Amino acid sequence: MFYTFKLLVWSLLLASSIAIGMYLGINGLNNYKEIWLYVFALFIDMGIVAWFVLYWRYISMPYALNLYGKFIHNTFLGLRDKRTVFLDFFVGKQRYSPGSILLSVFYKSIGFRRFDLYYFNPIAITKEPYEKNAEQIIHFLGLHGYSISIKPKLRKIVKLSFYKLPESYYYFDILGFLKRGDSVFLGIGKDGFAWRKLESLDHHLVVGESGAGKSNFMHVLLLSLLHSNNMDKINNIYLVDLKGGIELKHYENIDKMYFVYDIKKLDEFLDFILFEMNKILKELRDKNIRKAKKYTFIFFDEIGAISSYPDKKLRESIFRKLALIAMQGRAAGILLFAFAQKIDTTILPSIIVNNLQTRVLFKTSSDHNINLVDLKENLRKMFTMEVQDFPKGRCIYKDGVTSDKILLQVSYVSDAVLLSLVKYYEKIYPKSARESA
Ligand SMILES: Nc1ncnc2c1ncn2[C@@H]1O[C@H](COP(=O)(O)OP(=O)(O)OP(=O)(O)O)[C@@H](O)[C@H]1O
Ligand SMILES: [Mg+2]
Structure with a gap:
C-alpha cells in the first residue's frame, strides 16, 4: 500500500515536471505564468491518478507479493552502501x-x-x-x-x-465452428479453440478416472476425423472395445469404420494391422519416403481390459503386437489412441506406454496417471488447479512432438448430437461392400 502511494506521488511529480518542461520547451521559458501550462500538467496528473485507480491491484501486486526486486548496490561517495x-x-x-x-x-x-x-x-x-x-x-x-x-x-x-476455461457445457459442432480441414479438434485452451494437424499427430494415451470424460473426448476426436476433407487422408478407423460397450457401435455403418469387440478377434486383427504396417514400411523404404501420407487410426477404449484376461499366452501375444505398432506405427501412419482409467506396468507394459507419447490427463487421483504427464507439484504450479479436482471434460494435453502442455476443456457430445452427426456421416460416407474387419 505504502509503496504504491509512493510510486503514485513520484509518478505525479515526474509527469508534471516532464509536462511543464515540454510545454516551456515548445512555447518558450517566459510563458511560465500562462494558465494553460498548469491545465496541461493537471490533465496529465489526472490521467495518472485515473490509471492508478483503475489498475491499483495490478500496480501494487509486485509490492504486495514481493515480486521481486533486483537490487543495485551503489556506494555513495565511498561512505555508505546504498x-x-x-x-x-x-x-x-x-x-x-x-x-x-x-x-x-x-x-x-x-x-x-x-x-x-x-x-x-x-x-x-x-x-x-x-x-x-x-x-x-x-x-x-x-x-x-x-x-x-x-x-x-x-x-x-x-x-x-x-x-x-468454460464451466458450462459447450456442444460439439456448434455453428460449424469446429470444422477445419486437415486437423482434429481438441477443445478450448488458453488461446481459444485448440486443433492439431493430422500430419503432426502421434500415438495418444488418454487416462482419467471413470466418468472424467474420456469416452466423450473419443467422440470429439472421431467426429473431427469425419469432418471436412479429413476422410480423404484416412485409410481406416478401427474401434476396439473389450468392455462390450455399445458406445462405439454407433459408427458401424460409416465407411472405413470397423469395430472389434472380442479379445480373440483382437489378436487376429493385430496380425492384420502388422501385415499392413510392414507392407507400408517396405513401400516407404523402396520409394525412399520418410512418412506415409494416409492414416489408419486404432481407437482403444479401456486398454486396461487386456490385462484382466486369464489367458496369459493371448495377453502376451497382444501386448507384443501392440508394442510393435507403438514403436513403428507412426512412420506407417498407423496411430494408436489408447484410453484407460489407470496406467501402470501391471496394466500395460512400459515398452508400449513409453511409445505413446501424446498424453492426455483427465480427472484422476492416481499418481501413476499424473506422472505420465509430469509431477503433481509441477502441474499444480503450472495450472493452479489440482488434477483430482478437474471438472468433467477438463484435461491436460501434453503434445508428444513438442512436449507442450496445455489445459483444455473438451466440448460435450450429447447423445442427440452424436446420433444426428452419425446419421449425417452415414449418408456422406455410406458403408461400401468391403468385408468388415
Ligand atoms: N466435456 C464434457 N463436458 C460436459 N460433460 C461431460 C464432458 N465429458 C463427459 N461429460 C459427462 O460425463 C459423463 C461420463 O463421461 P465419459 O463417459 O466420457 O467418462 P469416461 O471417462 O469415459 O468414464 P469410463 O472410464 O467409466 O468409461 C458423460 O455421460 C457426460 O454426461
Ligand atoms: Mg469411457
Missing part, C-alpha cells in the same frame, strides 16, 4: 481478442475468459518468481477459477495470461 530496489512495474493490461465478433460472443457465452498483464523491470526480469507465486497472484487479484500462463518477452518484460 541499495536501490527495482521492483517489476505494471505496464499494461490487454484484453484478449479472438479476431472475430462472432467468436468473441461465443466464447463469452460459454464462460471462456482471458486477459493479459505485462510487467517490466528496467534491469532484467525472470519468470520464476511469478511461477512460484502463481497461486498467491490469483488469490491477490481475486481471480478465483483462473489459471496463469507466464511468458518472458524481450528480456525485460514478462507477460501473464490469465484464463478461465
